Amino acid sequence: MAEPSAYTVASDGENNPGEEAQSASALAQAAVGIDLGSSFCSVAVWRDSGVEVIANPRGMTRMQSYVLFKGDIPSSGVSASIMDAELNSGSAIYLAKCLLGRVDTDPVVELYKSSPFLIQTLGIGARPFIGALVDGVWRSTTPEEVLAIVLVQLRAMAEAQLGYAVRTAVLTMPSSFSRFQQTRLERACAMAGLNVLRLMPEPTAVALLYAQEQQQSFNDNMGSGIEKNVLIFNAGAAFCDVAIAATAGGVSQIRALAGDSVGGYAMVQNLVNYVLKEYEPTLDEQILSRISVQLRPVAEGIMHALSTSANAVLECEIDGRKMSKNITRDEFEHVNADILKRYESLVLQCLQKAQMNVDNLDDVILVGGCSNIPAVRSLVLKACGGKQAYKGIDPLLAAVKGAAMEGAIASGITDPSGKLDLLTIQAMPHSxxxxxxxxxxxxxxxxxxxxxxxxxxxxxxxxxxxxxxxxxxxxxxxxxxxxxxxxxxxxxxxxxxxxxxxxxxxxxxxxxxxxxxxxxxxxxxxxxxxxxxxxxxxxxxxxxxxxxxxxxxxxxxxxxxxxxxxxxxxxxxxxxx
Amino acid sequence: MSATRSPADLSSARSNIHTTQSRSSVDTEDRRERSRDWQWPRFPSSNPEKKRSLYEVLGLPSEATEEEIRNSYRKLALKFHPDRVAPEKRDEYTHLFCEIGAAYEILADCRARSAYDASQKLVGFRTVLRPTSSMPTNPHENRNAHVPQTTTRRYGRRWETEKCW
Structure with a gap:
């Protein structure tokens, strides 16, 4: 088979932590930073005294972290965009990060069972069976394999742009990840031929970026560091993290960290269930689940629309059933009240753990896709004493930029202008x-x-x-x-x-x-x-x-x-x- | 070796460490170092004077303000965090940083700090309370002067033998 070498993935059983990583040429280069999200991924690197986010040939810096199993070579959203129809055909596996290292008794796995690909559980504490529909056959795969395919393609893309072999990386992860899940993520990286220098919780990567910005502005203005306390709220498709960091003179100290595995995916699912409940209360379960799969992308569009307008009209035709419904922002917030409450409690928990009064907070940074939802923004800002959100950080690329910076620091790169004279003192996410x-x-x-x-x-x-x-x-x-x-x-x-x-x-x-x-x-x-x-x-x-x-x-x-x-x-x- | 030396101490005599504490990276040597660092064995019989006060670890007088504690911690972190040193010195610096971190954790939390202060007073280990010949009469003259420059061991024992309480 004439497979391009960059697309080979080591078998799941093997564990080769990049033996070439030790070679001199690899050490001279800064490790790349990778933000492997539940639905989007991106890669960045420190180059010429700055962070450069690497774009794919189509000019995209954020690519879907989905893998489509079709024919011999699986393809990910990194190289080609996937149509909604393919996404819902069962051949595409997504949300691999959410399923990583979870056993089939985990309630989180249950949440994703409504997806079009196969997630089979026996409820005995073993890993769930995950399958993609390829030519009418459920072909088994694992979350590690799916992530490895995405990582291999991210790596190939970075290598093409940078012109050297990429062997080491710093990855971001949700702070709620258990140590077992971390080993699975490392396994995925090993399969993709990447040596993981560090896994950093997403908000701490953002904290590093913030610390650098603060240090730069102080260097320009006053000279020495004043302590600034910042709360970072990160909400994505499947995870939510909060961190409080104290930064001064380039040192950012993580004071508290909290995370939960709930995000935008669950919000959309709640919206789907809400619509279906009203429309088809009498349908049998099998048909209902098929409709809900097809309704998902529409509901996702509604969620995005509601971020900018107070109401949106859901219109679609599934299996000959026409649906049309006006959904207001209030309704959306109402069906997701539980999730919003969980978000709020994370923020409060963090403030309490850091023993910090809201008056002592200097900035609040909102990052991640779900931070665009008005209800989420307002609840976080309100919990922080009615502060304004910090501007000047790209909410979608902040984590990957921070990871790239950590990659440079951990690779021993120094910058003549002192831009990398930084230190993050990480905190334990769990006891x-x-x-x-x-x-x-x-x-x-x-x-x-x-x-x-x-x-x-x-x-x-x-x-x-x-x-x-x-x-x-x-x-x-x-x-x-x-x-x-x-x-x-x-x-x-x-x-x-x-x-x-x-x-x-x-x-x-x-x-x-x-x-x-x-x-x-x-x-x-x-x-x-x-x-x-x-x-x-x-x-x-x-x-x-x-x-x-x-x-x-x-x-x-x-x-x-x-x-x-x-x-x-x-x-x-x-x-x- | 590193267990008896104060990090604050080290910062003033950094050049020393590099020559005296350079150790081979042979695995067995490494392990021996590690087990020694364990402060092994940690039992009632082991002499308590080996422990330095948390204030000494951060190089501060016991009346230091919260801000001074935070600043000192940050400064020491920049020097001793294993991320900031060459790979071959990581292990050694990890131990030092853990000690600094443990001290900071208690002193930065006002409740834990006062509990610690109280417990120290009980066994007569409170620092900077009684001037001795080796200490400046005014602790503000030189903030770090009370941190022993040679060995802490002797310092700790002096308090004991003086039986000043």
Missing amino acids: LGFRISGDEFLPVLQKNGAIPARRDVLVTTSHDNQSEALIVVYEGESKKASENHLLGFFKVTGIPHAKKGIPLINICMDVDASDVLRVVVGVCMPDIEKPVVPLMEVRMPTIDDGHGWCAEAIQSKYGSLLDLNFLPPPKHSGTSA
């Missing part, structure tokens, strides 16, 4: 900890803490003569371990026999600057200076597909047999007094 005393979650590293971070805790055995202990690592905010995301598990063995509560097990969690999590465990006895067994260092996450079962399987096999209990830190017993 990290492990399970103790049954189903209790003991956080070791707290949400919103600065990265890199390291902390250790002491725990002890929960049974007499317990020689083994199970370390089950989770991420999330719930007090119950089972309600958080499982990251992995391993056993510590060789604990000397002793009464419960005597052996000391030190569990240390370490997140380095590249956001890699390591868990190190050591076992000590009170009177022995050195650890009694070799330390164990485990890079997380270790779990793979089907992890939905793991927690349950562990529970049913071991129960509380290998449990650990918390050991309160020793009180400093006033040795000096």
Whole structure:
């Protein structure tokens, strides 16, 4: 087969983190920044003291991140635009980012089941089956594969424009992504031959861009940095993120981060359901779902129209049924009241976590497609004390520009005029900890803490003569371990026999600057200076597909047999007094 | 080594580190360094004077204002964040930055800070309260003078042996 080499995607099983990435020529170039959104993607690079957003041959800087399976070679929205008819034929897979790393019991997967391609779930905690209709056959694929195809084509496009091989990239991601989802995104990049230098939450990429703008204007005006606090609200097709950053002198410090997996797609779906409910209350479910697929693009158009006018008329003909309905902005807001409430609570949650009063906010930045919706804008600005939205940042390209800047910084590029003299101190999007005393979650590293971070805790055995202990690592905010995301598990063995509560097990969690999590465990006895067994260092996450079962399987096999209990830190017993 | 040195200290004697702390990137060496850095073992028996006060970590007097704490943190971050140093020094700087970050996290939160202050007073570790021969009588003369320039270990022990409370 005469496939162009740029279009080959390594098989899903392989994991080749770009072995060429280490070569000198690759290191000399700035890594590209890629914003791989749920519905649109773009790529940018630092060149000649500025960020350049790369356009495809048709002059587009934002391309649809859809993949069309037709014939031998799948094509993505990067190289060719896809017609609505093809999009709804079942041959095109979109929203791959929303399905990435999710198990079939995830409610988010349920939300996207109304899409025209196949999403089959068994509800058992395994990965859903995803299929594209190719010549009358449901051909199986995975979200990783779909994203890899988009990435390969983005890479090819960038290489054609830049004239050198692109091997390293900084990608943006939603802040609600779990660490497991991050590994899936890295897998997709590896399949596309890209080495990921860093995954950064979308709003922090915007914060970096803002920090640079502030620094530039200060350099021009006053000289040194004044602290500015900024709230960044990013809402796209399937995710919403909020961040609060404090910036001064080129350093932006992420004070709080919050995210939710709800966006424009769900809003359009709500609108579709609303229209259908009124029109065809008696139809059977199968016909209804077919109509709803065809109604989607129309409803999406209505949503866009309502951003600029107070009402819009929905008119279409599906299966011989004529529909015509006048939809007002109020109606749209009404059917999406729940989503708007979730957006608002994210903003409030962030303000609270950053311990910040709205008066201390200097700017509010709204980015992402959904930030064009008047109701979203007004609710965010109102929650921020009635501020004006910050102007001067392109709401649709801000994230990719920030990522390109981070790519340059992380590649060690320096700029003579000091434009890259920047630093972002990232924050943890989720708390990290492990399970103790049954189903209790003991956080070791707290949400919103600065990265890199390291902390250790002491725990002890929960049974007499317990020689083994199970370390089950989770991420999330719930007090119950089972309600958080499982990251992995391993056993510590060789604990000397002793009464419960005597052996000391030190569990240390370490997140380095590249956001890699390591868990190190050591076992000590009170009177022995050195650890009694070799330390164990485990890079997380270790779990793979089907992890939905793991927690349950562990529970049913071991129960509380290998449990650990918390050991309160020793009180400093006033040795000096 | 790095565990006993204050980051603020390091910033003043940066040239030193590069020569004295250059270590081979051999894996085993790396690991040894790491396990040592673990402050292992962390038990009641281990001597508490090894810990420097959080104010010392940020190079500030204990009456520093919130703004001073934020500024100092930012300045130290620019120097010690692993993103800002050469790849081979990343590990070492990660440890230092974690220490700075942990100190900042407590001192920037007024509630945690006052709890920390209270706990420090209990064990007699509060800094800058009593002038000693090694310290300037007026702490404002030189803001960073109270940060020990040689080793913190001796400094910490002095407080203990003086039994000043």
